[in-house]
Every structure is written in structure tokens, then in C-alpha cells.
Amino acid sequence: MSHRTIHLFNRGLRLHDNPTLVAALESSAAMYPVFLLDRAFMEGSVRMGALRWRFILQSLEDLHHSLQRLGSRLYVIQGSHEAVLRRLVAQWGITQLSFDDEVEPHYKQLDKELRTLASELSLSVLSCVAHSLYDVKRIIKANSGQPPLTYKKFLRVLSVLGEPDTPAREITETDFQKCPTPGDEEGEEPYKVPSLSELGFEVEYEVLWPGGESHALKRLEKHFQSQGWVANFSKPRTIPNSLLPSTTGLSPYLSLGCLSVRTFYHRLSKVYAQSKNHSLPPVSLQGQVLWREFFYTVASATPNFTRMVGNPICLQIDWYEDPQALHKWKMGQTGFPWIDAIMTQLRQEGWVHHLARHAVACFLTRGDLWISWEKGMKVFEEYLLDADYSLNAGNWMWLSASAFFHRYTRIFCPIRFGRRTDPDGHYLRKYLPVLKNFPSKYIYEPWTAPEHVQHQSGCIIGKDYPLPMVNHLEASQRNLALMKELRIEQENTADLTRDMADDPMEVGVKRKLPEDTIAQRDATEYNSSVPVGNKRCSSPDESSWTPDPVRLPEMSSKVV
DNA sequence: ACAAGGTTGTTCAA
DNA sequence: TTGAACAACCTTGT
Numbered sequence: 001m002s003h004r005t006i007h008l009f010n011r012g013l014r015l016h017d018n019p020t021l022v023a024a025l026e027s028s029a030a031m032y033p034v035f036l037l038d039r040a041f042m043e044g045s046v047r048m049g050a051l052r053w054r055f056i057l058q059s060l061e062d063l064h065h066s067l068q069r070l071g072s073r074l075y076v077i078q079g080s081h082e083a084v085l086r087r088l089v090a091q092w093g094i095t096q097l098s099f100d101d102e103v104e105p106h107y108k109q110l111d112k113e114l115r116t117l118a119s120e121l122s123l124s125v126l127s128c129v130a131h132s133l134y135d136v137k138r139i140i141k142a143n144s145g146q147p148p149l150t151y152k153k154f155l156r157v158l159s160v161l162g163e164p165d166t167p168a169r170e171i172t173e174t175d176f177q178k179c180p181t182p183g184d185e186e187g188e189e190p191y192k193v194p195s196l197s198e199l200g201f202e203v204e205y206e207v208l209w210p211g212g213e214s215h216a217l218k219r220l221e222k223h224f225q226s227q228g229w230v231a232n233f234s235k236p237r238t239i240p241n242s243l244l245p246s247t248t249g250l251s252p253y254l255s256l257g258c259l260s261v262r263t264f265y266h267r268l269s270k271v272y273a274q275s276k277n278h279s280l281p282p283v284s285l286q287g288q289v290l291w292r293e294f295f296y297t298v299a300s301a302t303p304n305f306t307r308m309v310g311n312p313i314c315l316q317i318d319w320y321e322d323p324q325a326l327h328k329w330k331m332g333q334t335g336f337p338w339i340d341a342i343m344t345q346l347r348q349e350g351w352v353h354h355l356a357r358h359a360v361a362c363f364l365t366r367g368d369l370w371i372s373w374e375k376g377m378k379v380f381e382e383y384l385l386d387a388d389y390s391l392n393a394g395n396w397m398w399l400s401a402s403a404f405f406h407r408y409t410r411i412f413c414p415i416r417f418g419r420r421t422d423p424d425g426h427y428l429r430k431y432l433p434v435l436k437n438f439p440s441k442y443i444y445e446p447w448t449a450p451e452h453v454q455h456q457s458g459c460i461i462g463k464d465y466p467l468p469m470v471n472h473l474e475a476s477q478r479n480l481a482l483m484k485e486l487r488i489e490q491e492n493t494a495d496l497t498r499d500m501a502d503d504p505m506e507v508g509v510k511r512k513l514p515e516d517t518i519a520q521r522d523a524t525e526y527n528s529s530v531p532v533g534n535k536r537c538s539s540p541d542e543s544s545w546t547p548d549p550v551r552l553p554e555m556s557s558k559v560v
Numbered sequence: 561a562c563a564a565g566g567t568t569g570t571t572c573a574a
Numbered sequence: 575t576t577g578a579a580c581a582a583c584c585t586t587g588t
Contacts, residue, residue: 150585151567236568282567291567355568406584410569417569477582484582 002029003096003124006088008114009035009074010107012100012130013059014213015066017167017260019128024098025175027126030182032092033067035060036085037078037194045106045389049382050201051350055211059258060193062212070173072181075191081110082117089121092182098126100257103136103300104389133164133261133289136297147301149313149404151282154294167263205348209252209385216253223248224267231275234283240355241341241418241427248285252351252385254292261289292391299390306393308374308402315402317486319365319372326371328469329364330379332432335461335468337444338418339363341431348431350385358399362412365400366483368475373400401483408483411476415444434465 005028007021013035015021025031042048048056064074077084088094097118102111111127118125129135139157140147148154184191196203224230238246253259268286272278281287304310308317327333332340332347342356352360357380363369364376373396380396381387394404401408418427425443429436435443437457442449447461447468454460461467 150565152565153586234568238568287567358568401583405566407566407569407581409582412569480582487583 003027004030004032004092004094005096005098005126006032006034006085006092006094008097008099009033009063010099010102010110011255012257013056013063014216014258014260015063015070015171016213016217017130017263018171019130019168020098020100020126022168022171022175023128024096024126025171025179028096028179030092031072031176031179032075032088032094032181033063033072034075034077034088035063036081037076038081038084039078039199040080041106041110045104046381046387047378050196050203051205051383052385052387053199053201054196054203054207055209055252055350055385056256057193057196057199058207058211059213059256060211062214062258064193066213067181070171071176073191074193075184076193077191078194081113085114085117086121089123092184094123096124096126100130101127101135102131103296106389130168130260131257132296133265133293134158134161136293136300139293139297140301147298148294149298151291151294154297155281155290158290158293163269164262164265166266167260208349209249209351211252211256211258213253213258216250216259219248219250219253220259220264220267223250224271227271227275230268230271230285231278233285234279235288235354236283238353238355239421240353240359241338241422242353243426243430245351245353247353249351254289255386255388261292265289295390295394299394306374306377306389308372311403313403314397315486315490317372317400317402320370322369322371325369325469326364326375328466329360329369329371329376333466333469334363334414335447335466336363336414336472337425337428337432337435337446337465338414341418341428344431346380346383350383352384357395359412359414359417361396361399363414365396366408366479367411368414368470368472368479370475370479370482373397373402409480411480414472419444432465434459 003024005024007024012018012020021033060074060076064076067074077088085097097114099111099114102108115125117123138161139154142160143153143157148157235247240246250259250264254261254264265286268284272286278284279287281290298313299305302311302313308314329339330343330347332343334340334343339360342352342360345356346352346360361373361376364371365373377392377396380392384392397403398405419425422428424440425435425438428443429438435446435457438446438449438459439453439457442453445468446454446459446465449457449461459465
């Protein structure tokens with residue numbers, strides 16, 4: 001069968017390990033590689049900022065050049081999938097559509113629409129799994145229809161399935177000689193990759209993460225030169241505030257499919273085979289891509305995975321609505337340099353270390369601000385080059401102790417956590433230049449610096465840099481109590497339901513609160529309805545908190 | 561009913 | 575620096 005095929009790139013912006021494109025080439029006499037820049041579709045599911053758009057456009061340019069080197073090209077077309085495809089199918093005499101199989105809801109919806117259209121236009125459809133190591137449906141099937149909800153269990157299921165498929169064969173010039181890409185009568189111009197400004201975006205920050213398969217492969221090779229580092233990689237030991245990424249920095253490329261996860265995985269297997277004591281999941285590099293797979297699997301089988309309401313695995317929490325506090329967090333104006341530096345790096349560069357993400361996520365949700373993880377997830381979606389439907393939501397639920405992770409008493413301290421690995425605050429000085437002359441002693445909690453030190457450093461706290469928006473010790477303890485209370489309530493609700501089933505008359509009697517719990521409730525009752533920012537500062541044993549409540553205009557963020 | 565296990569805390573002593 | 579103690583929990587497996 002010799003088709004005239006449109007290969008639709010969505011993610012999977014690469015030529016290496018591209019099983020769908022290989023199969024399409026082998027079954028066709030003419031191949032049109034197309035990227036359909038359908039903004040309604042792309043922006044319908046996530047809110048992408050300029051950094052992310054820049055990364056995508058660069059990746060498209062790169063893909064276009066790689067295809068050109070093989071005698072082909074990339075057609076980039078703006079418009080809705082349906083309208084554009086109807087036109088092109090007629091114009092180019094298309095008989096087949098090919099695109100990668102995907103699992104996320106918006107892609108599944110698109111998949112459905114494309115198949116409907118294909119059926120109407122009598123087109124063949126060709127689709128392979130290329131974005132994940134496994135077909136996640138297989139994983140769920142192997143776990144008797146349920147997604148495994150812990151990583152260990154997930155690994156156990158995988159061990160039954162065996163190793164993931166090896167990468168697809170390389171695509172060469174010969175493929176495009178046998179199956180050439182015809183030109184279009186309208187020439188090159190209408191099909192070029194648009195510029196960022198044509199899309200209405202502007203970025204003032206330099207490119208630290210150039211998009212595209214070539215850069216992905218270069219980065220991959222660079223890391224594999226240090227085989228020992230690759231083999232012994234242990235995630236928790238990497239440093240969140242190093243000035244250059246202490247991890248591989250491959251996530252943006254994996255996210256957009258500029259790098260194939262299978263290629264990465266099997267390259268790692270080779271290194272491990274030659275190494276005596278390589279690290280293992282969950283902390284190893286392979287462990288990292290398996291985490292990715294884990295979240296893809298759970299997300300694919302969980303309704304409303306990116307939301308709290310209607311999400312069966314997500315703890316239902318009455319988070320505060322506090323747009324001003326959220327805005328301070330997003331803009332790096334919390335008054336905690338460690339938090340603000342991370343958020344600044346995020347907005348400027350589009351990437352921060354995983355543990356840094358933990359720190360700011362914990363701070364926003366269960367740690368300090370008690371703001372919904374969905375809000376934070378959306379901010380990450382806007383800026384993070386590697387933001388991904390399943391991973392982003394999964395990690396936010398994790399960090400907010402809404403799902404997967406439950407030991408909510410482990411709250412990151414926004415002062416000590418960063419100081420451990422960067423006591424002199426080089427990272428803070430880089431991203432918050434206003435603090436660059438502060439002595440190391442005070443830089444993680446600059447509000448504790450005596451006035452003359454602030455003067456000498458050229459930075460007055462409360463004027464040049466904000467006072468901390470919350471008292472961390474108080475806020476975290478209050479939130480912890482809220483979390484405890486919440487869980488007790490849910491337990492009682494469960495009891496109640498059970499009792500009702502047993503004997504409706506006994507309901508009131510069997511509900512119980514342990515005595516210490518009652519004490520907790522009393523102690524926290526006053527706070528439970530008060531936004532974090534409004535709580536006055538009263539903790540007596542607070543060593544690092546500013547003693548002067550008059551100097552806290554930043555505190556009252558809600559009721560003014 | 562109860563123990564074990566869960567990617568990645570904090571503190572303090574050597 | 576590293577390691578042990580402490581650890582305001584929840585789910586799963588026996």
C-alpha cells in the first residue's frame with residue numbers, strides 16, 4: 001500500500017526513535033511532515049508563557065532543518081486541526097494520517113476527532129506509542145485494571161512486563177528518497193515557523209535552554225561522557241541551588257519529545273551493564289524516567305487528575321482563596337529569599353531543580369500559604385519548559401500531601417533548606433541581586449539583620465526587599481494542625497458512613513474525638529478560618545522572627 | 561488488629 | 575561532613 005501521508009507532529013519533535021514516522025514512511029509514496037500550530041488546542045489545556053513558546057518554536061526550527069538535511073522539510077501551519085486538515089487532504093491528495101499515540105485527555109480528545117475526520121474522509125490512520133517507555137494501558141492491565149498508586153508497586157508491575165521496547169531505527173536520506181516530500185505550489189513562505197513576536201510574545205531573558213532535538217542529543221552525549229556520574233546518580237544528593245543544573249537538565253527535551261525516553265533509558269541500561277555498583281530506582285537516572293512513567297500511568301486512569309474536585313485520589317482540602325498572596329509567591333515577593341530566588345529563576349529561565357520545586361510548592365500549599373496546589377500547578381505550567389500534564393499535577397499533589405505522599409508533618413523550612421547546600425547564598429545573590437551585598441549570616445533571613453547591616457548592604461528590608469509575608473513557624477504549625485483536623489474529620493465521616501450502614505440510631509454515640517485531638521481543635525479553631533497572612537505575630541519562642549509587629553505592613557494581605 | 565513500608569526532613573552528636 | 579534518633583502519618587498486606 002503506497003499512501004500519501006501527513007505525519008502530524010504534536011510532541012515527539014524528533015527524528016530519532018520515531019516509530020510512527022518510520023512506519024508512515026515505509027507505508028507511503030509521499031510524506032508531508034506537518035506541525036499544526038493550533039493555538040486553541042495548545043492553549044486550551046495549558047497556559048503557556050513566552051519561554052515555553054520560544055522553546056517550542058526553536059524545536060520546530062530544529063526539526064525543520066533536520067528534515068531538510070534528509071531532503072524533506074517541515075510544514076508549519078496555523079489554524080484548527082479540522083479546518084487545516086480538510087484543506088490539505090484535498091490539496092495534497094492525502095490518503096493517510098499518522099501521529100503518535102498519547103494518553104492525556106486533551107490528546108485523547110484530539111485523537112478521537114482526528115479519527116472521526118479520517119473516517120469521514122476515508123483516510124487510513126497510523127499511530128504508535130512513542131512518548132512513554134511503555135503503553136501505559138498495558139501497565140494498568142497487568143495490574144488488574146487499576147493504576148498502581150505507589151512507586152514500588154509500579155516497579156513490581158513493570159518487572160512482569162519486562163524491558164521497554166528498544167528505539168525505532170534511524171531515519172535516513174534513503175527513506176525520503178523512496179518517499180519524498182513534495183513541494184507546495186505556494187512555496188516556502190506560508191509554511192515557515194512563525195517568530196515569537198508573530199505569536200504575540202516577547203522574552204527579555206537570554207536563551208539558556210535552546211529547544212530542539214539537536215540540543216537534546218548534544219546534552220545527552222555530554223552527560224554520557226561521564227559514565228561514572230551517570231551510573232552513580234542519586235537524585236536526593238543533587239544540589240537544588242547550584243548555579244548550573246546539578247541534574248541532567250534533559251526534562252524540557254523529554255517533555256516535548258525532542259529526546260526519546262526510550263533512547264535515554266536504553267543508553268542508561270548500557271552504562272549500568274558496564275558498572276559494578278550503579279544506583280537504582282527510585283534515585284537513579286532510570287528511576288527518574290520511571291517516575292515519569294508512573295505519573296503517566298496513574299494520570300491516564302484517574303478522572304480529573306489535574307483537579308482536586310472529582311479526583312478520587314486527591315485529598316479534598318478547603319484551601320484559602322488569596323490572590324494577593326498567590327501573586328507574591330509567583331512574583332518572588334514572599335520575603336523569603338530562598339523562595340523568591342527559586343521563583344525568579346523559574347520565571348527567567350523556565351527551569352529549576354526538582355528539590356527547589358519542592359520548596360516553593362510546599363511553601364505555597366501545606367507549608368505556609370495554604371493555597372491550592374492547582375494554583376501553583378498553573379504557574380508552573382506557564383513557566384516551566386518541562387511542565388507536563390501528568391507530572392506537574394502528580395508532583396503538586398505529592399508536595400501538598402493531597403495524594404501519594406502523606407507525611408505532612410515534614411514541612412520544608414524556607415530558611416534552613418536552602419542554607420544547607422549553599423550557606424553563603426551564592427544562588428540567592430544571583431537571582432536576587434538586591435541582596436547581593438548581604439552578609440551570609442543574614443541572607444536567608446534578611447529581616448533579622450540589624451539596621452546598620454541593612455544600610456551597609458544597601459538593602460533595607462521592608463523597602464528594597466519585602467518583609468516576610470508570613471511567620472513561617474506559626475503558619476506551618478497552624479497548617480499542620482489544619483491538616484490533622486481535616487483528616488480527623490474525614491475519618492469521622494467515614495465512621496459515620498460505616499455506622500449508618502450498621503445502625504442508624506447509634507450514629508451520634510460512636511463518633512469520637514481523642515482528647516489530645518480536642519485540645520488541638522480548640523487551639524486551632526480561631527485560626528482555621530483566618531487567612532495565613534492576617535495572623536498576628538505572637539509566638540514567643542520564635543528566634544528568627546522580627547520582634548517588631550509595627551514593621552509588618554506586608555502581613556495584612558487580605559483584609560485591608 | 562497490627563506491622564511494614566513509603567524517592568528526597570530536622571537536629572544533634574561524633 | 576555523616577549518621578543516628580526522632581518522627582503531630584496513611585495505606586497496604588498479612
